[in-house]
Amino acid sequence: MESYLFYIVGTIAVLAAVYLIFERNPVFCALYLIQTMVCIAVLYILLEAQFIAAVQMIVYAGAIMVLFLFVIMLLNIKGDEESKRSFPFRKIPAILMGIGLLTVICIILKSKLLQGKQDVYTVAHIESLGNTQLIGNLLFTDYLLPFEITSILLFVAAIGAIMLAKRKL
Amino acid sequence: MITITHYLVLSAILFMLGVVGVLIRRNAIVIFMCIELMLNAVNISFVAFAYHLHSMQGQMFVFFTMTVAAAEAAVGLAIIVAVFRNKETVNIDDMNIMKW
Amino acid sequence: MTFNILSILPILVLAGFGMLVLVVDVMSARKLGEKNLLAYLSLAGIVIAAIVSRNSTATTLFSFNETFTIDNYALFFNILFLLSTGLVILISHSYIKREDINHGEYYALLMFSTIGMMLMASGADLLNIFIGLEVMSISIYILTGFKRSKLISNEASLKYFLLGAFATGFLLYGISLVYGTTGTIDLRQIASFVAGKGGVKDPLLLMGMGLIIVGLGFKVASVPFHAWVPDVYEGAPTAVTAFMSVGPKAAAFAAFMRIFLTAFGSSHYEWQKAIWILAVLTMTVGNVVAISQTNIKRMLAYSSIAHAGYLLVALVAANNMGVSGTLFYLLAYIFMNIGAFAIVIVLSQKGDVGMNIDDYAGLGFKHPMLAIAMTLFMFSMAGIPPMAGFVGKFYIFSAAIKSGYVGLAIIGVINSVISVYYYLRITVIMYMKEPVRDFHPLTISPLIVVAIAIAVVGTLHLGIFPSKVMEIAQRSILTLR
Numbered sequence: 001m002e003s004y005l006f007y008i009v010g011t012i013a014v015l016a017a018v019y020l021i022f023e024r025n026p027v028f029c030a031l032y033l034i035q036t037m038v039c040i041a042v043l044y045i046l047l048e049a050q051f052i053a054a055v056q057m058i059v060y061a062g063a064i065m066v067l068f069l070f071v072i073m074l075l076n077i078k079g080d081e082e083s084k085r086s087f088p089f090r091k092i093p094a095i096l097m098g099i100g101l102l103t104v105i106c107i108i109l110k111s112k113l114l115q116g117k118q119d120v121y122t123v124a125h126i127e128s129l130g131n132t133q134l135i136g137n138l139l140f141t142d143y144l145l146p147f148e149i150t151s152i153l154l155f156v157a158a159i160g161a162i163m164l165a166k167r168k169l
Numbered sequence: 170m171i172t173i174t175h176y177l178v179l180s181a182i183l184f185m186l187g188v189v190g191v192l193i194r195r196n197a198i199v200i201f202m203c204i205e206l207m208l209n210a211v212n213i214s215f216v217a218f219a220y221h222l223h224s225m226q227g228q229m230f231v232f233f234t235m236t237v238a239a240a241e242a243a244v245g246l247a248i249i250v251a252v253f254r255n256k257e258t259v260n261i262d263d264m265n266i267m268k269w
Numbered sequence: 270m271t272f273n274i275l276s277i278l279p280i281l282v283l284a285g286f287g288m289l290v291l292v293v294d295v296m297s298a299r300k301l302g303e304k305n306l307l308a309y310l311s312l313a314g315i316v317i318a319a320i321v322s323r324n325s326t327a328t329t330l331f332s333f334n335e336t337f338t339i340d341n342y343a344l345f346f347n348i349l350f351l352l353s354t355g356l357v358i359l360i361s362h363s364y365i366k367r368e369d370i371n372h373g374e375y376y377a378l379l380m381f382s383t384i385g386m387m388l389m390a391s392g393a394d395l396l397n398i399f400i401g402l403e404v405m406s407i408s409i410y411i412l413t414g415f416k417r418s419k420l421i422s423n424e425a426s427l428k429y430f431l432l433g434a435f436a437t438g439f440l441l442y443g444i445s446l447v448y449g450t451t452g453t454i455d456l457r458q459i460a461s462f463v464a465g466k467g468g469v470k471d472p473l474l475l476m477g478m479g480l481i482i483v484g485l486g487f488k489v490a491s492v493p494f495h496a497w498v499p500d501v502y503e504g505a506p507t508a509v510t511a512f513m514s515v516g517p518k519a520a521a522f523a524a525f526m527r528i529f530l531t532a533f534g535s536s537h538y539e540w541q542k543a544i545w546i547l548a549v550l551t552m553t554v555g556n557v558v559a560i561s562q563t564n565i566k567r568m569l570a571y572s573s574i575a576h577a578g579y580l581l582v583a584l585v586a587a588n589n590m591g592v593s594g595t596l597f598y599l600l601a602y603i604f605m606n607i608g609a610f611a612i613v614i615v616l617s618q619k620g621d622v623g624m625n626i627d628d629y630a631g632l633g634f635k636h637p638m639l640a641i642a643m644t645l646f647m648f649s650m651a652g653i654p655p656m657a658g659f660v661g662k663f664y665i666f667s668a669a670i671k672s673g674y675v676g677l678a679i680i681g682v683i684n685s686v687i688s689v690y691y692y693l694r695i696t697v698i699m700y701m702k703e704p705v706r707d708f709h710p711l712t713i714s715p716l717i718v719v720a721i722a723i724a725v726v727g728t729l730h731l732g733i734f735p736s737k738v739m740e741i742a743q744r745s746i747l748t749l750r
Contacts, residue, residue, distance in 0.1 A: 006171045010179045017183055017206055021190035026198055033202050036183070040209055043176070047220040049228050056212075059235055064205070064242045071246045072198060075253045093192035101185040104476070108177045111473035116452025116462065119224035134225065135232065143229055144272065145333040146400045149388060150236050152284055153404050156381050157240035159291075159374050160411035164426075165247040167254075169372065169417075177449075184442060191435055200431055207438035211445050218449035226454050227445075230396055234441060237403045241434055244407050248414055248430050252423040261431075264424045266504075 002046060013039035026072045030065055037061040048123050051132045176217035183210035197249050197259040201242075208238050273332035276339050279322040279347055280384050286314025287380040294373025304371050308362045308716065311376040315355040315383075322347045331393060335455070338393045340748040345596055345741065346390035346523045353515045353603045354383045359720035360611045361508035363712050367619050368506060370415050379512065382408035386520035390527070395444050395454040398524050402440075402488070405520060406433050409513050413505040419620075425504025432497045433487070440484025446477030447532075459532040469536040478533060478540055482547070485528075488521035489577045492550040502570035507621060510566060511610035514573045519599045522580055526592060526749065529584070534750045537587050544585050545677060552578030552684040560691050564624050565613055568691060569606070572650060575688060576602055582681050583665040586672040592749065593742040594664030600738065601657035601731050605649040608724030612643045615711050615721075623706070626695060631704025636711075640699045642725055649728045651692035652685045657731035664739070 016035040023029050037060050044053035126134060139147050163169075187210060190203030212231045219227025253259055274281075290307050297306070322344060330339055357379060365371045381404060388401025410433065414426025448454050450473050451462040469475055487494040502510045529540060555575030562568040580598060583591040616632070616639070617623040633640040649656030662685055669678040731738060 003171045006175060010175075013179070014182055014186070017186040020199075020206065021186060021194065021203060026196060029199050029202055033206060036206065037209060040213060043179075043213060044216055046171075047176075047216050049216050049220070049231075052212075052216060052228055052231050055232065055235060059239060060205075060209070064239055067242055067246060068198065068202065071250060075250065075259065077196065077198065077259060094189050097185045097189045097192070100188075101181060104181045104185070105178055107472045107476055108174060108181065111450070111471050113173055113177075113449070113473070114221055115466075115471070116222055116450055117224075117458065118222055118452065119226075121219075121225045122223045123220075125223075135228065138225055138229055139232075142334045142336070143233075143396070145277070145337055146233055146396050149280075149384070149397075149400050149404060150233065152381055152384060153236065153240050153400065153407065156378065156404060156408050156411070157243040159378065160244040160407065161247040163247075163372070163374050163411060164244070164414050164417060165250040184438075187438070191431075197427060197431065201434070204431070204434045204438055207435075208441065211438065211441045214442075214445045214449065218445065222449070222452045224452060226396075227448060230444070230448070230454065233396060233400060237400070237437075240403070240407055241437075244410055245430050245434065248410065248423070248426050251414060251417055252420075252427050255418070255420045255423055261427075264427065266421050266424055 006043070006046060009039045009042045013043075026077050027069065030068050030072060033068075034061050034065050037065070048126060049131065051135050173217050173221045177214055180210045180214040180217070183207075183213070195260050195262050197252070197261055198246075200261070201245050201249070205238060205242070208234060273330070276330070276332040276337060279318040279351075280387055282318040282321055283314060283380045283384050283387075286311060286317070287377040287384075289314075290373050290376050290380075304366075304373070305362075307373050307376055308358060311358050311380060312355060314380060315351050315358065319348060319351045319355075322351070336392070336394050336397055338391050338748075341745040342523075342527075342749055343387075343391035345745040346519065347387050349519055349596075349600055349603065350383050350386045350390070350516055352600075353512070353519065353607065354379055356603070356607045356720050356723065357508060357512040357516075359716045359723075360511060360607065360614055362716045363714035364506070364508045364614045364717075367712050368416060368621075370417075370506065375412070375415060378408045378412050382412070382512075382516065386516055386523075389520045390523035392524070392527070393456055395447070395456070395528070398528065399441070399444060401520075402524065403437070405517055406437070406488070409509070409517060412509045412512070413501060415509065416506055421504045422506065425501045428504075429497055429501040436484050436487035436494065439480050439487075443477045443480025443482075443484060446473055446480065450474040450477065456528065456532040460534065463533060464535040469533065469539050475539060479543060481528065482540065482543055485521050485525050486547060489518050489525065489580070490574050491547050491577050491581060492554040492574065495551070495554070495574050498574055499567045499570040502573070503564060503566045507566065507610060507614050507617065510569075511607050511614075514569070514606055514610070515599075515603045518573070518577060519603070522584075522595060522599060525584065526595065530587065530592065530749050534587075541585050541587065544581055545674070548578050548581035548585055548677065549680055550578075551575070551581060552681060556684045556687045556691075559688070562691075563626055565626050565629075565695075566624055568626065569609060569613075572688070572691075573606070575684065576606075576650070578684070579662060579665055579681060582669050582674075582677055585674060585677060586665075586668040588668055588672050589743065589746060590664060590671060591668030592746045593739065594661065594668050596742040596745060597664060597731070597735065597739055598661035600742075601649070601661045601728070604724045604727035604731065605646045605656070605658055608642065608721055608728065609646040609650070611717055611721050611724065612639055612646070615639060615713055615717060616708055617712065618710070626698060628706060629695060629699050630702035630706075631699070632708070633700040635704055635708055642721055643699065644696045645725060645728060647692040647695050649732065651689045653689070655729075655732045657728045657735070660732055660735040
């Protein structure tokens with residue numbers, strides 16, 4: 001059951017990503033990206049990361065992609081953006097990345113995976129506490145410093161968005 | 170049976186598709202979407218590693234990556250709006266004041 | 270579970286002053302037409318942060334559950350970042366007034382960016398280093414596009430942002446592979462894993478290391494990840510260019526050395542080859558392309574690429590002398606590069622007019638003091654004794670020879686001979702040619718004069734009496750491995 005779900009969802013994610021990079025209309029591009037993100041959220045649930053799956057839906061597919069769509073609509077960007085460059089310039093990177101992908105897959109298949117340090121958070125352990133509670137605990141203990149620095153990051157982003165996009169200062 | 174290899178291969182495929190998108194597309198917003206696709210692909214591998222290593226560090230890293238992506242999206246789209254206001258286009262082939 | 274809030278006191282001070290500047294800016298927007306207060310306020314923040322980072326450390330300790338290090342290495346870099354930000358605030362003051370971008374956010378973003386750099390230098394795990402890198406980069410994306418009405422600034426910002434986010438993707442993929450193969454993101458635990466396996470054998474881990482090199486190589490502006498550098502340096506406001514040519518470069522090197530010497534130190538044969546190639550390409554391309562530039566900002570951009578190459582040579586050597594030489598060189602580079610940019614700012618006019626190298630003709634007759642200072646900085650960058658740049662290069666190349674990389678050292682020396690050509694050309698134009706333009710009005714203020722004076726003193730002092738600073742640098746790197 002799980003493996004069927006993985007193959008179905010994975011195929012949809014890859015297909016949507018392929019459509020994303022070849023679709024001419026930016027609005028459709030954004031919708032394909034949302035589709036990929038929803039599929040990835042399903043994969044997170046398969047991997048017992050329920051909280052991350054929820055955040056993926058709410059923050060990524062929800063907030064961030066709505067921002068993208070909003071900007072596309074605001075700027076009223078036309079669909080056609082045909083490159084002035086000749087064809088090989090678009091084909092060469094694709095071929096190179098295809099070779100790169102094959103290399104990466106070979107590396108993944110060749111390397112002995114999961115030799116690293118195993119931690120204590122097994123599925124049973126996570127389920128006894130609940131994924132969300134565990135993440136909350138960790139955020140305010142082990143990851144307190146990056147969590148607080150993140151507030152500076154978001155503050156900088158807010159300043160930047162106002163500075164750069166506001167019509168009149 | 171789905172092993173970690175499956176997830177890693179899926180993540181690599183999506184990552185490379187994102188890279189191809191960045192290299193062949195000309196519209197700045199679409200390029201940025203392809204970058205988001207790359208980050209999503211990396212997140213899959215983080216969560217898959219975390220699941221199989223019984224560790225939470227991967228999931229925490231994904232949490233922070235999403236925050237970073239949100240901040241980047243806000244700033245990046247503001248930059249694109251600023252460019253559009255002065256130039257009326259977001260096609261990077263037209264960004265030619267300086268030698269690219 | 271130790272938190273030790275005092276360990277991040279410099280960061281807290283900077284964050285507090287950054288917000289204070291924003292609040293003061295809003296509260297007194299009408300009353301302070303000149304906004305001099307904001308510059309002084311941010312300078313006060315920098316000085317206080319420097320004082321508290323001096324006092325807060327005696328020995329190496331870890332705080333925030335061993336994710337944050339306070340050692341002499343982090344301390345050295347904290348002071349270095351604060352120095353560079355302080356000098357940039359000094360040179361920005363009159364520049365942002367001239368270009369009508371005198372907003373309080375400018376100073377706030379400079380300080381927030383410095384927070385990111387500090388986190389990169391003191392992070393003890395990959396997460397902190399990554400977050401620090403993002404805080405730094407996002408602030409600089411905004412600063413690059415700070416001249417909102419100028420298309421050139423917008424374009425530079427867009428290019429920097431798109432390529433920077435692209436590089437972040439690679440860095441993140443590298444981190445995920447390192448995490449997956451070692452099972453941890455903590456640098457010291459990665460180190461014990463790698464040492465336990467007798468070096469890096471796993472191809473996936475090697476690929477992760479390679480991708481981290483790509484991500485950080487972008488930030489230090491090394492060839493072949495340098496495509497953004499000349500355009501972004503040219504398009505950004507000149508004061509911001511000065512900032513991003515020193516601070517982020519130093520921060521990226523700090524993170525580079527922390528990751529590769531602490532975590533992967535036991536298997537340096539694997540990564541040294543990659544860095545060797547990067548170093549040779551970076552030095553050669555930077556120096557050769559710099560020769561043909563006519564715009565001084567573009568020339569300094571390629572020169573900054575070349576300097577990244579010299580620093581990578583030290584990283585290849587990876588012995589104590591090389592690493593402490595890197596610290597020394599970064600400090601020297603701050604003085605000479607910010608000094609050069611300060612003079613560029615003084616001599617340019619509103620709208621960044623007067624950025625061509627030919628515009629400097631006859632400067633030696635009209636403004637001899639500025640010409641002497643510029644000559645000094647150019648000589649220092651070219652590596653002519655007795656300036657700081659010479660001593661730095663001497664340490665780096667002798668470290669390379671000591672580690673057995675004689676070929677690399679020879680390539681480096683040849684490159685610095687090439688670089689003498691384009692640095693001296695500016696001097697020749699300043700002294701040997703008739704003036705083609707009037708330099709007035711100079712963009713001068715007491716603050717920028719102080720900055721140039723500090724830069725001159727620093728360049729000469731580090732060149733003539735290097736031993737004291739070198740001693741400090743050598744003490745700073747002891748905790749790295």
